[in-house]
Amino acid sequence: MEKKSVIIDCDPGQDDAIAILLALASGEEIDLLGITTVAGNVPLVLTESNARRICELANRTDVKVFAGASRPLMRKLVTAEWIHGKSGLDGANLPDPTMPQQDQHAVDFIIDTCLAVEDNTITICPIGPMTNIALAFMKEPAIIPKIAQIVCMGGAVKEYGNTTPAAEFNIYEDPQAAKVVLDAGIDFVMMPLDVTHKALVTKERLKRLKDLNSPVGDVCDGMLDYFNRFDMTKYGFEGGPLHDPCAIAYLIDPTLFSGRKVHLDIEVLSELTMGKTVADWWNVNDEEPNAFVCNDLNVEGFFDLLTERLGRLK
Numbered sequence: 001m002e003k004k005s006v007i008i009d010c011d012p013g014q015d016d017a018i019a020i021l022l023a024l025a026s027g028e029e030i031d032l033l034g035i036t037t038v039a040g041n042v043p044l045v046l047t048e049s050n051a052r053r054i055c056e057l058a059n060r061t062d063v064k065v066f067a068g069a070s071r072p073l074m075r076k077l078v079t080a081e082w083i084h085g086k087s088g089l090d091g092a093n094l095p096d097p098t099m100p101q102q103d104q105h106a107v108d109f110i111i112d113t114c115l116a117v118e119d120n121t122i123t124i125c126p127i128g129p130m131t132n133i134a135l136a137f138m139k140e141p142a143i144i145p146k147i148a149q150i151v152c153m154g155g156a157v158k159e160y161g162n163t164t165p166a167a168e169f170n171i172y173e174d175p176q177a178a179k180v181v182l183d184a185g186i187d188f189v190m191m192p193l194d195v196t197h198k199a200l201v202t203k204e205r206l207k208r209l210k211d212l213n214s215p216v217g218d219v220c221d222g223m224l225d226y227f228n229r230f231d232m233t234k235y236g237f238e239g240g241p242l243h244d245p246c247a248i249a250y251l252i253d254p255t256l257f258s259g260r261k262v263h264l265d266i267e268v269l270s271e272l273t274m275g276k277t278v279a280d281w282w283n284v285n286d287e288e289p290n291a292f293v294c295n296d297l298n299v300e301g302f303f304d305l306l307t308e309r310l311g312r313l314k
């Protein structure tokens with residue numbers, strides 16, 4: 001499979017952190033052009049510095065990290081300290097970063113990177129609210145043809161919402177941005193809660209990371225031990241759902257996942273169902289499919305890949 005030129009847009013967040021580490025350990029499949037950060041799980045000042053903390057943990061101070069939007073396009077920022085802790089990376093116990101934050105705004109980095117390449121070259125991987133991506137499309141629509149694929153973590157189709165009864169956090173945080181991105185007509189792959197709620201970090205899987213006996217394994221163990229608590233209590237799961245790494249794993253080995261090409265739309269008007277991702281699974285409206293929505297994965301294969309790749313980071 002040809003190596004993909006990837007921009008990860010994220011709001012670290014423990015699961016974002018694992019996703020970044022997976023990408024950094026997968027140089028055969030992913031040429032990580034840069035990491036753009038957005039307010040989401042915690043405010044931007046933390047998501048941005050957390051991204052740099054994770055790059056330093058992986059000894060990758062060469063990675064360019066950019067700060068982006070500090071709030072959604074139209075709505076008030078809603079953060080998720082109740083899941084991720086005040087720092088956004090509770091359990092990691094990482095020092096303040098020393099590698100520099102890039103001066104350029106994340107939106108301008110996305111635009112400049114895309115304008116510099118041929119059509120259908122860039123893969124964008126949003127694993128937080130899609131505010132930066134939407135702003136980039138609105139500021140410079142000429143970048144849209146440059147993007148080969150968008151692989152995002154977000155949404156909930158058959159699953160109930162995790163932030164409101166109807167909506168998943170990333171889409172609920174900025175539904176207007178998600179709709180701008182979806183409506184751009186780019187090859188769109190969505191990893192909703194329907195699949196990420198099957199990627200559970202059970203005790204056995206967590207022990208495999210601890211048994212890596214490496215700084216990365218130890219930090220992942222600490223982060224996920226913290227991250228697991230909320231969802232295991234709330235949903236009665238046998239582990240926390242590893243949302244964001246599903247999007248990166250798809251870039252590495254899409255055969256780990258299954259789903260369906262459907263027509264997808266996003267609620268941006270009703271407050272009751274704001275951010276609901278509506279997939280026409282049975283094509284009742286006979287509308288052109290515009291998204292590949294994943295709803296299942298080879299969970300042992302996923303954790304085998306994750307553990308093997310994280311084991312490469314010394």
Ligand code: RIB
Pocket residue numbers: 011013014015016040041127128129153162168169170243244
């Ligand atoms: O709903 C899960 C998503 O919201 C994940 O991306 C998590 O990091 C939070 O951003």
Ligand code: CA
Pocket residue numbers: 010011012013015016041127128244
């Ligand atoms: Ca995230």
